[in-house]
Amino acid sequence: MAITVRRPNLSWSERAYLPAILSGMAITLRHLKNMLAGRTKVTMQYPEQKWDSYLPEHYRGAPALVKDERDRVRCVACQLCEFICPPRAIKIVPGEIPLGERFAKVEKYPEEFDIDMIRCIYCGMCEEVCPEQAIFLRKDYAITGLTRADMVHNKEKLIEIGGVMHGLVLKWNEQK
């Protein structure tokens, strides 16, 4: 269906073009002046220089699995992140923790946990949906690889990125 777009009604100064050309010239001249004075700040010499320390608290980088201070990978393979993930980047194979292991009480753990970083859109829904505070978007943004397989973060890689997080709710305690 064709949509008719109405042309804006231009004022006489806009129709004359000259004021717009002059204001553009002014900006160019300002930049020229700053450059000659050595006051430019826009370019950072990446990757020698990195802007990691300037990243805001809410920055959404690569998703990762965290451990708590008891050294337990907090994920219980509930697969809610797999369900919510808009680009379907997450794939989980759940498994059962054998009886007698330290966290056998939790019963379930991810046998495999893959995030395809080619698919990931860093939306943070996995972090938001996680009922176990197990997946967080960390500040890693430079995800590189030579093959498609390299770009899939497996469980080990995700735990490595995630690291240990303190101060989380220790839900699977003896009281429960």
Next chain:
Amino acid sequence: MGFAYAKIELRNPRRADLRPMSVQALADSGANWSCIPEHVRLQLELEEAERREVILADGTRKSIPYVGPLEIRFENRLSFGGALVMGDQVLLGAISMEDMDVVIEPKSRKLSVNPASPNVASGFVGQTQSLQPPQTVNVQINGVWRQFPKGTRLIEACEQAGSYVPRYCYHKKLSSPGNCRMCLIEMGMPKVGPDRKPQLGPDGKPEINWMPRPQICCATDVSEGLGVRTHSPMVEECRRGVMEFLLINHPLDCPICDQAGECRLQEFSVEYGRQDSRFLENKVKKPKNIELGPRVTLDDERCILCSRCIRFSKEIAKDDVLGFVDRGSFSTLTAHPGKRLENNYSLNTVDICPVGALTSSDFRFKMRIWFLKETKSFCTSCATGCNTLIGTREDAIYRQTPRENDAVNSCWMCDYGRLNFDYLQSDRRLLEPLVRDQDRLQPATWSHALQSVAALLRPFAGWQIAILASGRMTNEELWLTARLAESLGATLIDIVPRSGPADDILLSADRNPNTSGARLLRVASESATVLQQIKESIYSGQVQALISLGENPLECGIAPEQLARLPLYIAMDLLSNNSTSYASVVLPSLGFAEKRGSMINGKGRLQRLNRAVRGPGEARDDWDILRSLIQAISGNASATSSQPAGTYTIEDVFRQMSEAVPELSGLTLSRISDLGVQVSNLDKTPGPPGEPAQEKVRERELEKHPQ
């Protein structure tokens, strides 16, 4: 008790030529049966029907001939019956007197016609249910008066009226213990005035006298004038309270619980519960991860003590192994000491468990249920054909659950059938057609494989070819198999019977799902006589070519060396087995969850399989293989040789079949309802538990054709 003398007339209704006897009889209401002396029997030439044991007044027992039929007349009354031959006088018993509606007048010691009905004998008769008009009662639900048949459970009535009442313990196929208290509602009876008549409101309907405290509606039947409120503030407060109590000891481990997503506790907590917990104490610890049986895992902390599983085991599975021990908040579900929940219906307890207390050990932690696509299908492990839902994700089957169909399986299915789907995902699946090339089976294209079959079969005459069909094939496949036999001119065609122990609940002794279909389509012979003939003909060397369709000839009594000696053996199967290595051509086909098609269960119900997953590799739909084979053999492109129109879809196959088979006329594959259609009346498989025997009426429940 009393006795009197009366003049009665006796006749033999079978012998109009004999004259009636008029005798003075002793009417004795203390005796059940009438008695006649031997000479009366001789006079009327009464025949002995059987011998009966009688107890005399002194307690001795005697065996006496019982003769009949005997016609007894007294005044204007008449009775047909029998009599015992004993004594020396005619004795009129209570049965005959009741039958004639006569009474003994104790005062005058006279037998007389019942004065209450002097002209016509009257009495009570039992009426069968179907003759009675259904009795309905008026019930007010949330301010609206509705009618329900007498005996309807109030909880069902509310549901029918559109106000679902939450429930945990109530299950419509089980008894109602009323122990979860979730279905509390406000109830009232009509207000009765001083004249003992219901007081009518301004609308002319009775006014309701509401009871001050809530009632459970799962254990109450509807009654006349009953008033119900399902969403009043008191009811909502009650539900919130019950939810809070149910949740105080619940572990809230939804992230690891297999029930999450289909958990009543989750659903009702959202709908009727409060957001937060006010419980500060420690939760009660109970056993977790208990193997209740080989297929069921129990988590007692999640259990809300609804007792559905206990009632199911007792009432449906007839294996009363579960029960509660301890009291109060320490109440725990457990199996009786030394027993396990290992009956063949144990997984139904998992289905009916409203929470995640009972979970299937097979399905445990495999897949979250919100990923599962559920396809309506039915179980093909025996001739019962229990209706199922197949839960799949990305072409992998994760579970089968029963689907309610009161004409087949009620709400249940057996564990054997439920777990019998692993073979579809086995490593032994045949993935591509194989053609023998210099003593080795080599992968081939479909067209090459089908052409090879046609070419290999060409030298053989019809009498040299035997076809081993399967009772696991759908009707469409069996129909095409019969057409294949026709185009080959083969007459030796039969299915392989498969049987196992049956139970009285659902499992049928006939383990072929479609024996009835094979009989209807005349592929199966009665008591496998043709199969025997096939075996003998292979032994004698008459049969030179064997086509086996989904059956292993080695398992039905054909020796490996005989199979090896056969000049031509063609196998169409799902799985490679010890016989496929002898084949000249192997054609990979699809399993029950991978194809559409119809089957007729042991009771003559036509049901439809729906495709839940795609077949693996290059395996093709069985009907497609057979259709292409017939084309390759008969050498024309117009599908089956006997049918003019083309066969392009399975619907076409069904249409051709329905035109030829009167039992299926008027049906199409899509018109078979999800609950099946009764096409013939057979009575082999046990009916659904707790249901009356199915009426022997040909019924047609046609679902509207989609679109």
